[in-house]
Structures are given as C-alpha cells and as structure tokens.
Amino acid sequence: xxxxxxxxxxxxxxxxxxxxxxxxxxxxxxxxxxxxxxxxxxxxxxxxxxxxxx
Amino acid sequence: xxxxxxxxxxxxxxxxxxxxxxxxxxxxxxxxxxxxxxxxxxxxxxxxxxxxxxxxxxxxxxxxxxxxxxxxxxxxxxxxxxxxxxxxxxxxxxxxxxxxxxxxxxxxxxxxxxxxxxxxxxxxxxxxxxxxxxxxxxxxxxxxxxxxxxxxxxxxxxxxxxxxxxxxxxxxxxxxxxxxxxxxxxxxxxxxxxxxxxxxxxxxxxxxxxxxxxxxxxxxxxxxxxxxxxxxxxxxxxxxxxxxxxxxxxxxxxxxxxxxxxxxxxxxxxxxxxxxxxxxxxxxxxxxxxxxxxxxxxxxxxxxxxxxxxxxxxxxxxxxxxxxxxxxxxxxxxxxxxxxxxxxxxxxxxxxxxxxxxxxxxxxxxxxxxxxxxxxxxxxxxxxxxxxxxxxxxxxxxxxxxxxxxxxxxxxxxxxxxxxxxxxxxxxxxxxxxxxxxxxxxxxxxxxxxxxxxxxxxxxxxxxxxxxxxxxxxxxxxxxxxxxxxxxxxxxxxxxxxxxxxxxxxxxxxxxxxxxxxxxxxxxxxxxxxxxxxxxxxxxxxxxxxxxxxxxxxxxxxxxxxxxxxxxxxxxxxxxxxxxxxxxxxxxxxxxxxxxxxxxxxxxxxxxxxxxxxxxxxxxxxxxxxxxxxxxxxxxxxxxxxxxxxxxxxxxxxxxxxxxxxxxxxxxxxxxxxxxxxxxxxxxxxxxxxxxxxxxxxxxxxxxxxxx
Numbered sequence: 001x002x003x004x005x006x007x008x009x010x011x012x013x014x015x016x017x018x019x020x021x022x023x024x025x026x027x028x029x030x031x032x033x034x035x036x037x038x039x040x041x042x043x044x045x046x047x048x049x050x051x052x053x054x
Numbered sequence: 055x056x057x058x059x060x061x062x063x064x065x066x067x068x069x070x071x072x073x074x075x076x077x078x079x080x081x082x083x084x085x086x087x088x089x090x091x092x093x094x095x096x097x098x099x100x101x102x103x104x105x106x107x108x109x110x111x112x113x114x115x116x117x118x119x120x121x122x123x124x125x126x127x128x129x130x131x132x133x134x135x136x137x138x139x140x141x142x143x144x145x146x147x148x149x150x151x152x153x154x155x156x157x158x159x160x161x162x163x164x165x166x167x168x169x170x171x172x173x174x175x176x177x178x179x180x181x182x183x184x185x186x187x188x189x190x191x192x193x194x195x196x197x198x199x200x201x202x203x204x205x206x207x208x209x210x211x212x213x214x215x216x217x218x219x220x221x222x223x224x225x226x227x228x229x230x231x232x233x234x235x236x237x238x239x240x241x242x243x244x245x246x247x248x249x250x251x252x253x254x255x256x257x258x259x260x261x262x263x264x265x266x267x268x269x270x271x272x273x274x275x276x277x278x279x280x281x282x283x284x285x286x287x288x289x290x291x292x293x294x295x296x297x298x299x300x301x302x303x304x305x306x307x308x309x310x311x312x313x314x315x316x317x318x319x320x321x322x323x324x325x326x327x328x329x330x331x332x333x334x335x336x337x338x339x340x341x342x343x344x345x346x347x348x349x350x351x352x353x354x355x356x357x358x359x360x361x362x363x364x365x366x367x368x369x370x371x372x373x374x375x376x377x378x379x380x381x382x383x384x385x386x387x388x389x390x391x392x393x394x395x396x397x398x399x400x401x402x403x404x405x406x407x408x409x410x411x412x413x414x415x416x417x418x419x420x421x422x423x424x425x426x427x428x429x430x431x432x433x434x435x436x437x438x439x440x441x442x443x444x445x446x447x448x449x450x451x452x453x454x455x456x457x458x459x460x461x462x463x464x465x466x467x468x469x470x471x472x473x474x475x476x477x478x479x480x481x482x483x484x485x486x487x488x489x490x491x492x493x494x495x496x497x498x499x500x501x502x503x504x505x506x507x508x509x510x511x512x513x514x515x516x517x518x519x520x521x522x523x524x525x526x527x528x529x530x531x532x533x534x535x536x537x538x539x540x541x542x543x544x545x546x547x548x549x550x551x552x553x554x555x556x557x558x559x560x561x562x563x564x565x566x567x568x569x570x571x572x573x574x575x576x577x578x579x580x581x582x583x584x585x586x587x588x589x590x591x592x593x594x595x596x597x598x599x600x601x602x603x604x605x606x607x608x609x610x611x612x613x614x615x616x617x618x619x620x621x622x623x624x625x626x627x628x629x630x631x632x633x634x635x636x637x638x639x640x641x642x643x644x645x646x647x648x649x650x651x652x653x654x655x656x657x658x659x660x661x662x663x664x665x666x667x668x669x670x671x672x673x674x675x676x677x678x679x680x681x682x683x684x685x686x687x688x689x690x691x692x693x694x695x696x697x698x699x700x701x702x703x704x705x706x707x708x709x710x711x712x713x714x715x716x717x718x719x720x721x722x723x724x725x726x727x728x729x730x731x732x733x734x735x736x737x738x739x740x741x742x743x744x745x746x747x748x749x750x751x752x753x754x755x756x757x758x759x760x761x762x
Contacts, residue, residue, distance in 0.1 A: 002250075003250035003254060004250075007230075007254065011257075011305045011306055013226075014222070014226055014305060017222060018219065022298055025210070025215075029208075030210055031294060033209070034291040034294065037209050037211050037212075038287045039286045040207075040209075041211055041277065041281070042280060042281065042285070044136070
C-alpha cells in the first residue's frame with residue numbers, strides 16, 4: 001500500500017499549492033472587501049453599442 | 055488616466071457553445087442507446103463496435119468531457135474576460151484549445167468503440183490521447199493565467215478562483231492516473247496493480263467529479279446567476295469561505311468508492327470522514343445560490359433561465375447530501391454496485407450540470423448575438439420536459455437500486471439465499487430500466503428543442519464577434535517604493551511559479567519513486583498467487599477490450615450474502631499482478647472474481663456465444679465475434695516484457711517462449727471443448743477469454759497459505 005503515501009503526498013502538495021494561493025490572496029488584499037466585488041460584476045460598461053468590430 | 059479600449063472575444067465562446075450542444079446531443083443519444091441495451095440487448099445492432107461494454111464508456115466520456123467540458127470552456131471564456139476586464143490572453147491559444155479539445159473527443163469517438171481502452175473509468179482513453187489531453191490542458195492554462203495576469207481589475211472574483219482550482223487539480227489528477235507503460239501505440243498497462251491501482255483510479259475518479267463537474271460549475275454559477283437575477287450573490291463572504299473549504303476537503307474523499315474492498319480499513323474510514331465533512335462546503339454553495347434569489351422569486355416565475363438555475367442548484371444540493379450518505383458504510387453496503395449509484399450520478403449530471411449549462415446557453419447566446427431568445431415558449435417546454443425527464447430517470451433507478459440491493463442480501467429463515475440466481479434480481483428490475491430510458495428520451499427531446507431554439511436565435515441575430523469594452527488600466531502598485539517593486543511584481547505571479555514548481559516536483563517524484571513503489575509492492579503476499587499465463591493475459595486484455603468490467607465486478611465484499619453467492623471474499627494479495635485492476639463499480643451481472651472452475655469450458659463457450667442458451671432471460675449481449683476472430687499472438691512478447699518491467703516475475707527470456715506455452719494451453723482448452731462436441735480452433739479469441747475466466751480467483755484455492 002505504499003501508493004497511499006504517494007497519493008497523500010500529491011494531495012498534500014496540492015493542498016500546499018492552494019494554501020500558498022490563499023496566503024497570496026490574503027496578502028494581496030483579495031479578501032479585504034467582501035461586498036463590493038459581488039455588486040461590481042453586475043455593472044457592464046457598454047461603451048458604445050456601434051463600436052463593436054464585426 | 056485614459057480608459058483602455060479593448061474587445062471581448064465572443065467568437066470563441068460561440069464555438070464552444072456550438073460544440074456543447076452538438077456533443078451534448080450525441081452523448082445523450084449514446085446514453086439512450088446503452089440504456090435500451092440494458093433491457094433489449096439486440097440494440098447493440100449485432101455489432102461489436104456498438105455493444106454496451108464498449109459504448110458505455112463512450113457515453114460517459116462524451117457527456118463528461120465533450121458536453122460538460124465544452125460547456126465549462128464556454129462559460130469560462132465568456133465570464134473570465136468580463137471579470138478580468140481583458141480579452142483572452144491569446145486568440146491563437148484559444149483556437150488551439152478549441153480544436154485540440156474537439157480532436158481529443160473525436161479520437162475518443164473512434165478508439166472507444168474499437169475497444170482501445172485502459173479500463174480506468176472516466177480515463178479510458180489510451181496513452182497517446184492522454185498526452186494530447188495534457189498538451190491541450192496546458193494550453194488552456196496558459197491562456198487562462200495569461201488573461202488573469204493582464205487583467206484590469208485588481209480583485210479576482212470568486213468565480214475565477216474556482217476556475218483556477220479546476221485547472222490545477224485536473225492537471226495533477228490526469229497525470230497521476232495516466233501513468234501507464236505503453237505496449238504498442240494503442241495498448242498500455244497501468245503501472246500500478248490491484249489495490250494500489252484501484253486507489254489511484256478512485257482518487258482520480260472522485261476528484262474528477264469534484265474538479266470537473268463541480269468546481270467549474272460553481273464558478274459559473276457565481277458569475278451567471280447574479281447576472282441572470284441582476285442582484286449580487288447572497289453572501290460574498292460565504293462564497294470565499296466555502297471555496298477554500300471545498301478545495302481543501304474534496305481531495306481525499308475518493309476511497310468511499312472502495313468501501314468493503316481490500317483497501318486498508320483506515321484508508322476507507324478516511325474517505326468516509328472527508329466525504330461527510332463535504333456536506334458543509336457543498337451546501338454552502340447551494341444555499342448561497344438559492345438565497346441570492348430571496349425576494350426575487352417572482353423573477354423565477356417569468357424567467358426560464360432562473361428556473362433552470364433553481365432546479366440545477368436543488369439537484370446539486372440533493373446530490374451532495376446523498377453523496378456523504380452513500381459513503382456511510384451501512385448505506386454503501388446496499389447501494390454500491392446497484393442502480394442507486396446510477397440514479398445518484400444522474401441527479402448530479404442531468405440536474406446540476408445539464409440544467410446549469412442550458413440556463414447559461416439560453417442567457418448567453420442571445421447576448422452575443424445581440425438579439426432576444428427566439429422562443430420563450432420552447433425554452434419553457436424544454437424546462438418542463440427536462441425536469442420530467444430527470445424524475446422519470448431518477449425515480450425508477452432508485453427503485454431498481456433498492457430492490458436489487460435488498461434482494462441480493464435477502465436470506466430465508468433457513469439461512470440460505472432467497473434469490474440465489476443473480477438473474478432473478480436483474481429480471482425484477484427490467485421494467486424500471488424501461489422507465490429510465492423513457493426519462494432519458496424526454497430529457498434528450500428537450501435538448502433537441504433547445505438546439506433548434508438557439509439556432510433560430512442565432513439566425514435572427516448577428517454575432518458580435520468582438521464586443522467593445524473599456525476599463526481603466528490597473529494602477530501600478532507602490533510606485534514610490536522602488537525597492538518593493540520587484541517584490542510586488544513577484545507577488546503578482548506566484549500562481550505561475552507554484553504551478554511550474556508543482557510540475558517539476560511531480561515529475562521528480564515520479565522518476566524517483568515509481569520504480570521502487572511498484573516493484574517493492576508487487577512482492578506477492580500470498581504464495582500461491584502466480585502471474586497469468588500468456589493465454590490468460592491475452593484473454594484478460596480481451597476482457598478489457600470488450601469492457602466486461604462495465605457490468606461485472608471482480609471483488610467479493612466480506613458479507614455473508616456475497617460469500618454465499620460468489621465464494622471466498624477478496625484478499626489484497628490476489629490482485630498483485632492485475633495491471634490494471636478490474637474490480638468494477640457496477641454489478642449489472644454477477645461478480646466474477648471467483649468465476650474460475652465454477653462452470654466447464656463448454657458452458658462458457660455457449661454462454662459467450664449466446665448467454666440465453668445457458669441463462670434464459672439474460673440481458674448480456676452475444677459475443678459471437680470472439681468465436682470467429684483470431685487471437686493476435688504477435689503482441690505476446692511485448693506484453694510479457696512490459697509486465698516484467700512492472701515487476702511481474704516471469705522468468706528472464708520468457709517473452710521469447712511465451713507463445714509456445716500459449717499454444718499448448720489453447721490446444722488443451724480446444725481439446726476439452728471438442729469432448730463436448732464443440733469444434734473450435736485453438737487460435738480463436740474465445741479460447742483465450744475462457745482461459746482467463748477459468749483462472750479467475752482460483753489461486754488461493756490452490757494453496758493453503760491463504761493468509762493475508
């Protein structure tokens with residue numbers, strides 16, 4: 001059952017990657033504002049209807 | 055500062071959308087055909103290429119990777135651009151991604167009916183296609199991260215986090231589960247064997263559900279649902295919280311697919327604990343979605359896309375509640391191997407993945423074509439017939455699952471099996487299988503109506519291939535602190551670095567660990583368990599080619615109902631030469647692990663030729679082509695050498711003389727069949743598969759050392 005150590009290793013590695021991503025998000029200020037982003041995505045800035053290229 | 059002007063690429067979204075619809079129809083149609091074969095075996099059209107064992111993987115691959123896969127890319131390419139306020143990183147990569155993915159699907163459509171399969175569920179494709187998948191996936195990753203890096207919006211919205219998790223995890227899962235040693239261009243053996251292979255497969259299998267069918271769809275839900283309802287998500291905080299919780303917990307739930315097998319008990323329990331914990335983050339997502347609509351339920355009444363979303367989210371909630379329940383050992387003992395599981399996955403697939411995809415298509419297609427949906431009535435019809443389809447599908451399957459699961463466990467007061475014949479339980483549930491295919495047909499009808507509706511919508515509008523947008527460029531961070539700039543810049547790219555290092559570490563791990571792991575662990579723990587003879591090995595590969603594992607398990611669980619029915623329960627040491635393992639996940643027919651020696655060679659011959667000769671009422675298809683097709687013995691030497699590399703103890707130089715042994719054993723079987731007045735040449739495929747079936751599970755009977 002040595003494979004289980006390998007799989008646990010992979011899983012832990014993945015978890016560490018995600019943990020790293022989490023810390024990055026935390027330090028980058030991704031989690032500072034937990035309300036505005038949810039509203040911001042609703043605002044679509046359509047600059048000019050005719051401006052779109054064909 | 056002037057705002058940047060740029061254009062969103064809608065054409066790539068449209069292309070993925072078309073692919074979604076077309077492959078969806080094909081995949082579901084194949085599903086309907088295999089469903090009908092389960093009560094009308096003649097629906098295989100008397101043709102090996104369209105027989106259940108080969109086509110069922112085609113159905114699963116088509117709906118998962120072709121239908122859902124294209125839908126994921128459609129959703130990501132649409133939402134990512136808008137969330138990051140940037141066009142996709144590279145149009146060329148987008149194109150390579152699109153056509154590469156379609157090429158993978160087409161090669162699956164060709165190879166699976168030909169019987170070219172690794173037999174790992176949802177990873178059946180052979181090694182050259184595995185490499186292609188890896189390349190296309192990396193292209194997708196570069197395109198996605200490139201877009202994220204050149205974004206004009208500092209904050210990475212939660213949906214994008216779900217997309218990132220999808221990319222990273224699927225990459226690792228795919229590589230680990232595809233470690234195989236090629237025998238020829240179309241054939242490979244899994245590097246791991248038996249219980250280890252099973253663990254790798256279900257570690258992959260469950261996480262594929264998690265990171266292909268769940269996280270990308272949650273991400274899309276977080277973008278499209280607020281857009282459709284035009285109100286922010288109920289709690290952004292909850293979305294962040296349940297994202298991190300979900301990705302940290304999901305990864306170790308896989309062993310719940312292997313309860314009561316020879317996987318060590320502690321690993322099974324670990325899987326159960328993680329599975330039960332998963333309720334919290336899963337329901338976090340469902341609740342967040344449904345509560346977004348609080349105070350707006352009147353919109354649901356009028357808006358068909360929201361109706362699809364509500365039913366989809368509800369199906370997600372039901373499936374993610376049922377999953378942990380099914381992973382409890384007591385429940386699993388009844389549910390596993392039965393139609394209950396089929397019902398469970400289809401609530402998720404038809405309800406959650408299907409309905410979310412339809413909602414997104416109905417919402418998105420009119421937008422990129424700058425028009426209105428052609429017919430709201432048709433969409434509404436689709437919703438209702440689709441919902442009915444799910445009910446007609448799921449309810450009979452639950453019913454069938456409970457019925458068969460309980461029948462197989464029932465004893466008479468005298469203590470003997472009440473239904474000793476497996477076939478009796480199969481025949482009892484055939485009406486439910488008929489109902490199920492009706493449900494599937496209803497669901498498919500809805501999809502076809504949708505395809506027409508979307509086509510008409512596209513025709514009446516005009517595709518805005520490049521949609522203009524503008525946004526302020528991102529201000530540079532801390533321009534005043536010169537020393538901090540490199541640091542900040544590095545901070546903006548850690549995902550890149552992490553992924554690169556991850557790949558490097560993984561490759562290193564493989565090179566270093568694999569040989570040791572596989573060889574040391576292949577030392578048999580049961581002295582009487584011997585490698586397969588060359589003929590049996592060839593027979594086993596035919597067993598794999600025909601997809602027998604799709605209906606027959608090879609693992610006897612330690613229940614009295616199973617040891618009475620099948621024989622001695624399975625031991626881990628019995629599977630050490632099984633590259634790949636063939637335990638299966640569904641018993642449409644009986645378990646075969648102790649099949650060897652139960653019946654004579656002639657029984658197997660007649661049974662394979664026409665199962666109804668030996669078991670009247672059987673729903674197994676005829677395998678008469680095995681009688682006419684000649685066994686390809688040119689591959690024997692290469693196969694033996696590959697097995698030797700994997701640590702199977704054939705004597706040195708055996709590859710050269712293996713075919714002599716093969717001939718001898720085949721002639722013996724042929725002579726034995728001749729005694730029963732069956733004339734068959736010893737070089738036919740049926741002889742090899744009979745040899746394999748007769749070997750199954752007999753090794754531990756040979757010696758008294760059966761002590762694990």
